[in-house]
Amino acid sequence: MIIRQVCASVVGLTLGLVCAASAAESAQSIRVLLASDVQRLEVRAENTVWVTDAQGRAHFFRSSLRIEVRGPAMLLNGTRVNGDQLTIRAGDQDLKLWLPRPSGTVNGVSVQPGDEKAALQVSGSVQLVRRGKGVLVINQVDLEEYVKGVVPAEVNSAWHPEMLKVQAIAARTYALYQHMLSASRDYDVAASIQDQVYRGRQGMDARVEQAVESTRGLVVTHQGAPIYAAFSSTAAGITEDAMIVWSKDLPYLKGVECPFDVESPYYQWKVSFKIDTLEKNLRHQGFPVGTIATITPLAHSRAGRVATLRILHSKGELILRGEELRKAVGYTVVPSTQFTIESIGSDVVLSGYGAGHAVGLCQWGAKELAELGYSFSSILRYYYPGTELQNTSLTKAPPITLPAS
Numbered sequence: 001m002i003i004r005q006v007c008a009s010v011v012g013l014t015l016g017l018v019c020a021a022s023a024a025e026s027a028q029s030i031r032v033l034l035a036s037d038v039q040r041l042e043v044r045a046e047n048t049v050w051v052t053d054a055q056g057r058a059h060f061f062r063s064s065l066r067i068e069v070r071g072p073a074m075l076l077n078g079t080r081v082n083g084d085q086l087t088i089r090a091g092d093q094d095l096k097l098w099l100p101r102p103s104g105t106v107n108g109v110s111v112q113p114g115d116e117k118a119a120l121q122v123s124g125s126v127q128l129v130r131r132g133k134g135v136l137v138i139n140q141v142d143l144e145e146y147v148k149g150v151v152p153a154e155v156n157s158a159w160h161p162e163m164l165k166v167q168a169i170a171a172r173t174y175a176l177y178q179h180m181l182s183a184s185r186d187y188d189v190a191a192s193i194q195d196q197v198y199r200g201r202q203g204m205d206a207r208v209e210q211a212v213e214s215t216r217g218l219v220v221t222h223q224g225a226p227i228y229a230a231f232s233s234t235a236a237g238i239t240e241d242a243m244i245v246w247s248k249d250l251p252y253l254k255g256v257e258c259p260f261d262v263e264s265p266y267y268q269w270k271v272s273f274k275i276d277t278l279e280k281n282l283r284h285q286g287f288p289v290g291t292i293a294t295i296t297p298l299a300h301s302r303a304g305r306v307a308t309l310r311i312l313h314s315k316g317e318l319i320l321r322g323e324e325l326r327k328a329v330g331y332t333v334v335p336s337t338q339f340t341i342e343s344i345g346s347d348v349v350l351s352g353y354g355a356g357h358a359v360g361l362c363q364w365g366a367k368e369l370a371e372l373g374y375s376f377s378s379i380l381r382y383y384y385p386g387t388e389l390q391n392t393s394l395t396k397a398p399p400i401t402l403p404a405s
Contacts, residue, residue: 152203232356290314
């Protein structure tokens with residue numbers, strides 16, 4: 001999960017503050033961005049698929065619907081429908097969606113259009129919102145059903161029940177936090193590491209259901225408001241301050257000792273990547289980089305992670321944040337910023353520890369604490385110092401936290 005900067009106009013901020021006061025009461029559903037820039041998708045349901053346009057006109061289809069974006073219009077099974085927004089429902093039945101996948105694979109398995117393996121099964125409704133040449137595909141889903149779709153996508157559902165409760169509460173808290181600040185946006189959260197991974201019904205089982213239902217409505221709060229419940233895989237040491245990673249001074253996202261995650265497969269690692277790939281990706285991100293000669297850690301955080309790097313190249317010098325290097329190379333290529341540089345040539349070789357930004361909850365650390373007998377509430381209080389658990393109905397809007405200048 002990566003923090004998303006809260007960007008809004010003055011009007012948007014005002015609207016968000018006005019709406020947020022009652023947001024907890026209206027948060028029965030969460031708007032989840034499933035995909036963007038989509039020009040073609042297929043929808044199926046057990047019975048009738050109902051489509052409503054922005055003018056309230058209804059269209060009915062027998063179980064299967066193909067949608068294509070053609071210029072200013074959308075085609076529903078070949079029938080032209082004008083407008084910038086459609087809402088798709090199947091009564092109390094789930095919807096199955098087939099979204100274009102460039103790789104043609106799901107979890108490494110080759111799939112064909114219409115293959116059940118490629119379907120994303122979701123409850124609630126699906127909204128299509130025109131943006132540019134394609135549409136945003138947004139799942140409006142009950143908050144608790146959303147959490148059930150996040151837990152098995154973020155952790156193994158075979159983990160200790162207390163850890164599953166920890167993950168459920170963290171996911172619910174994060175979603176509510178974003179919901180309360182999203183009045184000016186088309187959606188609350190993205191179904192990816194931009195926010196937290198959500199795969200609809202995939203992976204949902206009795207253990208996940210029990211963890212979510214037994215914590216229904218519980219969120220982590222600070223001064224009565226939901227917190228920015230950041231979490232990542234493996235801290236491999238002290239967790240990180242949000243100020244270091246995101247320039248946000250949040251009192252409950254301060255580093256704590258985490259010697260509990262040594263069993264994580266990501267605890268220690270070694271990786272390599274092509275230096276010309278780094279050069280190309282940095283240029284693509286707007287950095288005026290020439291041929292790179294050296295890369296040197298310039299500053300480290302209190303927790304020992306690389307805060308900034310000094311890159312000398314044929315056009316001069318570039319000071320880069322550690323997280324910017326991860327972004328340029330790939331978050332899955334460089335698992336964390338807790339690394340040392342072993343060698344630089346045509347390849348850059350790094351060795352390091354941990355996975356993720358390491359802010360807030362450490363998932364593998366929480367797993368170990370749960371197995372040692374700690375309760376979900378004590379684990380959450382440890383990783384989010386100074387917080388308490390409250391029901392969503394009792395929460396107030398969180399403050400809008402802007403990056404430190």
